[in-house]
Amino acid sequence: MxxxxxRECAFKVLFQVDQVAADPQVAFKYILEETELAEKDQGFSWxxxxxxxxxxxxxxxxIASFARxxxxxxxxxxxxxxxxxxxxxxxxxxxxxxVVAIDEAVEIAKIYGDENSPSFINxxxxxxxxxxx
Numbered sequence: 001m002x003x004x005x006x007r008e009c010a011f012k013v014l015f016q017v018d019q020v021a022a023d024p025q026v027a028f029k030y031i032l033e034e035t036e037l038a039e040k041d042q043g044f045s046w047x048x049x050x051x052x053x054x055x056x057x058x059x060x061x062x063i064a065s066f067a068r069x070x071x072x073x074x075x076x077x078x079x080x081x082x083x084x085x086x087x088x089x090x091x092x093x094x095x096x097x098x099v100v101a102i103d104e105a106v107e108i109a110k111i112y113g114d115e116n117s118p119s120f121i122n123x124x125x126x127x128x129x130x131x132x133x
Contacts, residue, residue, distance in 0.1 A: 006045035007104050013049050014081040052088040059087045066127035078113045098129050
């Protein structure tokens with residue numbers, strides 16, 4: 001469960017960066033004040049944040065190529081940031097388990113997205129994973 005909390009924290013930071021151009025470090029510090037997260041999980045969360053931001057252009061291109069009829073900018077902010085996070089984990093973290101990253105993305109979408117978010121995110125990430133295998 002703590003890895004999920006780490007992913008959730010990373011998502012919240014990415015959302016703030018996307019919405020209001022928040023400074024990632026400041027946003028992360030603020031999120032950590034509200035969330036109890038073990039130090040090792042804080043490191044994992046920060047790795048997700050920084051990695052996603054560093055590779056955002058490539059990640060966005062991949063997501064857009066698998067999201068039929070949707071550009072990145074037209075996607076709901078929640079959906080695109082959950083997919084960015086999971087995509088980073090799938091594409092750039094060799095120790096990651098892609099199926100777990102997708103499952104976690106879907107679970108986060110159930111909390112923060114709308115009723116269509118989980119299925120949309122699952123479909124796009126499944127296509128991405130299929131290409132990577």
